[in-house]
Amino acid sequence: MAKDLGVGIIGCGNISTTYFSLSPLFRGLKVLACADLNRSAAELRAEEYGVKAQSIEELLQNDEIDVVVNLTIPAAHFSVSKSILEAGKHVYSEKPLVLTLQEGEELRRLAQAKNLSVGCAPDTFLGGSHQLARQYIDDGKVGRITSGTCHVMSPGMEMWHPNPGFFFLEGGGPILDLGPYYVANLINLIGPVKRVGALTSMANPTRTVTSQPLNGQVIPVETPTNIHALLEFVNGATITLSASWDVWSHRHANMELYGTEGSIYVPDPNFFGGVVDASGRDKDIKPLETWDHPFGIANQESPQGARANYRTAGLADMAIALTEGRDARCSLDRSLHGIDVMTSILKSGEEGRFIELTTTCTQPAALGIEEARSLLR
Numbered sequence: 001m002a003k004d005l006g007v008g009i010i011g012c013g014n015i016s017t018t019y020f021s022l023s024p025l026f027r028g029l030k031v032l033a034c035a036d037l038n039r040s041a042a043e044l045r046a047e048e049y050g051v052k053a054q055s056i057e058e059l060l061q062n063d064e065i066d067v068v069v070n071l072t073i074p075a076a077h078f079s080v081s082k083s084i085l086e087a088g089k090h091v092y093s094e095k096p097l098v099l100t101l102q103e104g105e106e107l108r109r110l111a112q113a114k115n116l117s118v119g120c121a122p123d124t125f126l127g128g129s130h131q132l133a134r135q136y137i138d139d140g141k142v143g144r145i146t147s148g149t150c151h152v153m154s155p156g157m158e159m160w161h162p163n164p165g166f167f168f169l170e171g172g173g174p175i176l177d178l179g180p181y182y183v184a185n186l187i188n189l190i191g192p193v194k195r196v197g198a199l200t201s202m203a204n205p206t207r208t209v210t211s212q213p214l215n216g217q218v219i220p221v222e223t224p225t226n227i228h229a230l231l232e233f234v235n236g237a238t239i240t241l242s243a244s245w246d247v248w249s250h251r252h253a254n255m256e257l258y259g260t261e262g263s264i265y266v267p268d269p270n271f272f273g274g275v276v277d278a279s280g281r282d283k284d285i286k287p288l289e290t291w292d293h294p295f296g297i298a299n300q301e302s303p304q305g306a307r308a309n310y311r312t313a314g315l316a317d318m319a320i321a322l323t324e325g326r327d328a329r330c331s332l333d334r335s336l337h338g339i340d341v342m343t344s345i346l347k348s349g350e351e352g353r354f355i356e357l358t359t360t361c362t363q364p365a366a367l368g369i370e371e372a373r374s375l376l377r
């Protein structure tokens with residue numbers, strides 16, 4: 001068997017604990033070192049998870065590291081990913097990959113010139129529930145998907161995240177922060193998007209943090225926090241996507257897709273599990289029979305109950321794709337198409353017109369039970 005890829009992590013904040021704690025579940029990966037602009041953040045994680053804390057430069061020069069995971073804030077994603085490629089290492093980034101298409105194209109050129117790969121979260125569409133929905137749609141059970149609705153709406157992030165300022169700056173906002181989960185799953189289930197239109201707004205120009213340790217701090221809002229978008233897919237489907245941090249409560253479902261033979265109700269694409277419901281022409285909505293998909297099995301307690309969390313699956317898939325010379329599911333092409341969708345939604349909101357997308361991608365290969373198992377140790 002090929003040796004494990006040596007993994008380095010740059011960015012040791014909130015989400016890094018998920019990568020440190022879940023990566024040992026997966027075959028083909030070994031986290032060796034971490035770094036952060038804030039050295040003490042890297043030292044804390046290094047101590048917690050038994051890896052080496054290095055400076056960013058030392059980590060980039062570390063010969064044992066093949067792939068670097070970029071868990072910095074969105075505004076730093078491009079420059080950090082670029083420096084990783086320049087150092088001759090593969091990149092796997094948290095979402096959003098970059099903030100503009102131009103940045104993404106530059107990463108693509110650099111990666112191609114150096115024969116390196118770039119992958120990007122989200123990987124939640126690899127979850128057991130989303131793959132069950134994928135199989136149901138692929139089997140033609142709801143016919144051709146013609147339309148649907150997606151809603152991701154809440155009061156915001158400043159009540160739970162310890163350092164929420166970046167969510168309200170360029171590169172944040174609900175569409176670039178939570179939109180990636182929805183767009184990636186729509187690409188998984190339906191394929192690429194052709195054009196988008198949107199209305200965007202913000203309820204307040206500032207927000208007051210209520211989480212610790214910054215409780216009481218007033219932070220500026222520099223990006224829309226309320227977005228209503230229309231997406232036309234290459235296959236002809238038309239989908240409404242609303243993403244907002246200006247909503248206290250609502251009764252919309254996360255994702256409903258309507259086909260020529262029935263409807264399918266997909267759980268929150270921010271998570272790996274959840275119940276998938278569907279109906280046929282008889283309008284009798286029932287949960288789909290669960291299957292034995294490893295990325296649907298609850299493995300974590302949360303305030304909402306036990307849930308499945310297999311974040312890092314996309315990195316593991318990329319590691320094996322690299323050794324097998326196949327397409328990685330969380331690929332640069334798909335995440336850059338997602339960036340095109342989301343930045344075009346924001347542009348449409350600014351300019352008041354529909355925007356034709358300039359990128360496209362293929363649907364990722366479905367991830368069945370056996371292949372998902374093969375990603376695990």
Ligand SMILES: NC(=O)c1ccc[n+]([C@@H]2O[C@H](COP(=O)([O-])OP(=O)(O)OC[C@H]3O[C@@H](n4cnc5c(N)ncnc54)[C@H](O)[C@@H]3O)[C@@H](O)[C@H]2O)c1
Nearest residue numbers: 011012013014015036037038041071072073074076094095
């Ligand atoms: N927090 C979550 O639940 C969550 C979930 C999924 C995805 N994400 C994504 O993960 C990324 C990080 O989010 P987070 O919540 O961990 O943020 P965070 O602010 O908690 O952590 C970011 C870390 O990156 C470091 N950093 C910033 N710029 C840097 C640079 N140029 N070089 C090196 N280090 C740098 C910061 O010092 C900080 O320690 C974001 O893109 C976010 O969208 C977060």
